[in-house]
Each structure stands twice: as C-alpha cells, then as structure tokens.
Amino acid sequence: MSPHMLAGIDFLAPSHRVARQLIGVTVLVNGVGGCIVETEAYDGEDPASHSYSGPTERNLAMFGPPAHAYVYRSYGIHWCLNFVCREEGHGAGVLIRALEPVAGLEAMRERRGTTDEWLLCSGPGKLCQALGVTRALNGQSIAVPPFELQAAPEGIEVVSGPRIGISKAVDVPWRFGLAGSRYVSKPFR
Template structure:
C-alpha cells in the first residue's frame, strides 16, 4: 500500500497546509499524492496567492472559486478552457484564497488505470501537466472542496531532501514574472522544462 512506500513519510497534517502558498508549493515537491491508491510523486507545482493578479481568487469569492476560501488542506478543482480539470491544494489560513496548483506527478501506482483513463501508455505523458494528471487520477468537479486528508485522497510527506528547480509560472498572462513554479530537479515527468539559471555577472568584466 502507498502509505508504507519507503519513498514517502507519514500523511501530511493540517499544519502543512496552513502555510503560505509559496512555501507549500516548494515543500509539496517530492510528496506522494494518491487517489484511491492511484498516483505517485509530485514533481511540479505552482503557487497562487490571494493578492496575486493571476489567481482565481484575486477579485474575490465566486461560486467557481469558493473552495479556495474554504478550509486549508482541501481540493480546489476547476475546468480549464472548458475541457480539462486542474487540481489545487487550498492553503494559508492567514490569507484565504491561496492555493497550490499541482502541475505534474511521476506515476508510481496504478499505471494501468491511468493509461486506461488517458488512452495511452507512455508513463512520461500520463501526468505531465495539470489536465493530464487530473484525467489520469480520475478527478473532476465532483472532488471540488473535498478534504485531501481523507479518503479517497492520500498525501504523504517527502521521504527526504528534495533538489528543486525554480522558474516563472507558465500558461498565464498576469504576474507571469513571479518565480513561483517549482520542480523536482532532473525529473523527466515535468510538464515543461525550466529555464537555465542565469549566471551571475562578473563585475570585473564591466570595469
């Protein structure tokens, strides 16, 4: 069972989800995420804060984003472009309306069920992107607002230190410069690569 997998620790407690979105987005990379035993390791996330122009909550609560203003540690599901569902983790008790988008997962358990739902078998493409992973895990609007600390969900602590890559968020037009996308360094299951780090300028070269 996933709960005893050596790569992961204990289920996340409420305190993990109570923190600000940027901190949680960093710390969720490497965590285990499963729905009815199907899932794997989170390898890519994005943070969205209440005061963030790119966030669904920026203009206040609506029927669509109501889960973002609810209890932390719950799921916020929305439909993107009328086609794909996207999974977010509600967080930050100090700033209601904050959430972390789960962008990609490394498939580890239930690959057969994922492949059936996705209509393909290539592991790298099963959960590489928010729409793909929601389809692979069988998520839709019926999961919106549900607690991630209760069945059918299981979210487990990373089993050890995680090497991160960091870059700007993608697929948005507002506040796109914020470096609030986090990925597992070296993972081949990312939705998209990260830009190469900028080398510090040598001040001697400018003299």
Template sequence: MSLAPRLHDVFSAPSPAVARALIGATLLVDGIGGRIVETEAYDGEDPASHTFGGRTERNASMFGPPAHAYVYRSYGIHWCLNFVCREAGHGAGVLIRALEPTAGLDLMRRRRGLEDARLLCAGPGRLCQALGVSRALDGRSLEMPPFSLVLPTETLPVVAGPRIGISKAVDVPWRFGAAGSRFLSRPFR
C-alpha cells in the first residue's frame, strides 16, 4: 500500500516543516489518542539528534522511509514516539511531545493511574504510556494499524521555541506547539 500523496509530501519535507505541520493532526494508536499539540524536530546534521553519529541498531528506523515510527527508550525508563521524515537514509524525525486526549480517555487514565486529562499525554513518556506505545511499534508505517494519523485540514496558530531536555544545539527553535493549549508538556517562554 502506498502513502497518500499528501501524507507522503508532508513526511518527505525537512523535519522542522513536518513538526509544524503535525500540530493539530489527530493521532490514534489502536483507537486511543487525540490531537497533537506539541512536537520537536531533529535532523541527521543536528548534534542533538540520535542520528548525528550515524546509524546504529537503536536508531535504524530513523534512517528508514518517511511516515514510519521510530520508538526508543529515554533514560532507560520511558518510551518515546518519533515520526521519520525526509528520504530513506537521511536520519530525520519528529518527536511527538504532547497530545490533547480525545479518544479512549478511560483506558488512558487506567494506564497512567491518574484522572487529570491535562496530564495524560503531556510529555513524550506520558504520551507513550497513555497510548500503549512500546518498542514493538518501532519501524511500523504510520498509515497501517495500529496507527491512524489524520493531518489537520486548517492551519492552527503555532508557537516555536527551543527544544527540551537536550544538551546540544539547545537554542535551536525546533519545538512547536499549539498556541494557548493547556495540554503542552511545558509552557513556551
């Protein structure tokens, strides 16, 4: 099955453009999820990227075709979900940092052990726990189950700023968020 032309075009673009374009998209994993409200872009030429030093067993999916998942464990604790961008072999992606939960809130609350909808998916580790994302989804196409990704039909107001939790290229403004969203992992400065 080939990617829909619009989806393929979006994911073939540089990661900052993809990260911005994903704000407002609907992401579901096995029917659980919501509206993407925060992303971060990474590129193979970016010293903060997992792909900066080249291909490894851990980051191999980031070098794959666009519109596929790259799932890795952060600090040995949390799963993080990224969407691969650009052409195969380049090593670029977008970290999905936060969702506004809209589908499957009861299951998300059980998985996360809390009631506050604002905290269910506010951060990449929380998001993956709420959606049931694990390494088993690494390398999977975003157009195939368990994923459902619907791009926004209208452009939302987006804010940009430095990425979070990195020690290299800290001033690069490749973090994007839905302006005014209360579901962000952290407010923008």
C-alpha cells in the first residue's frame, strides 16, 4: 500500500476532498479517540491557511509529506491536530475539529475534567486535550503508532459549510461534518 493511502483515503488529494472523506473515520492516539465528526480544510493557496505565506518554523510540518501530523498551539493555549495532505512542499492540511468519543473514555474524562461526553472532543483544543495530543506529535506519520486510523463505514452523510473562527476566506465552504451528529463543535446551518 502507498504511504499516502490510509483508511481508504488518498492524502495526496486536495485538502477539501480529504476533509470530507475523513468524516466517519475513527482516529485513535495511544488507543484513545473516536469517530471524526467535524473537519476543516486548508490549502497553501488559501489566505486562511497557516501555509499561505510559506514555510516557517511553526508550520513546517504542514509542508512535509502527506499523512503526517501538523500540531500547533492556538491562541497560545490549545493544541490543534491537522493531517497533512497534498504533495510534499505544497502546504495543505485538514484540521480535526471534533470527534464522537468512543475509546478511552475514562482517560478523556480525566484529561478534560468532565463527564459530559459532548464536552470531551467538541472542538479542536478539547479534542487534543482529551487525546493527549501535544507538539511532540508534530511531523509524525499518522500511519503508525501512537496513531491509528480506521476506515469510515459506508453510507456516511456529510454536510458542509463555512469554516469557524477565521477572518479570511470566511465564505469558503470547507468545514465538513457528520450529518445529525450531536458531537460537532457548532451546528451546521
């Protein structure tokens, strides 16, 4: 199998295609995780993307090989997990915005300090805290431990809309979600 093919997804594809296909995929980090219910796509030609102005020390992993992690700190507080896509050097990725928690619930509850399942992974910062994702995973392949990805079941219904929390390219409909999921960070219109 090709190193950029994982869980039935070609990570060499454009980020918006990968973001849509990731809905329903199960992602685990050291056995803790769940079903991806919300993603956002970013591309090097997209003014909302960290890669838009070219490689920096912070975003270098986003220009690396596909099917690798790009982990960054948001607002100096929360870690955010992205999966790199497109060819090496392009600068594209998919932000994993929300999961339906399935595996390692006790670890998630302890890390997040809550028993409310919606509050465990309903946002990129919450998700990283629940899964124990830190900068230490930046640049690592998502095809090998501590990561594990399992293909989405057939017949997933995906909805889309504008991305959240950005000030540029706000109308680009590159936010994707599992239709009807109560675990997304913000409802789709």
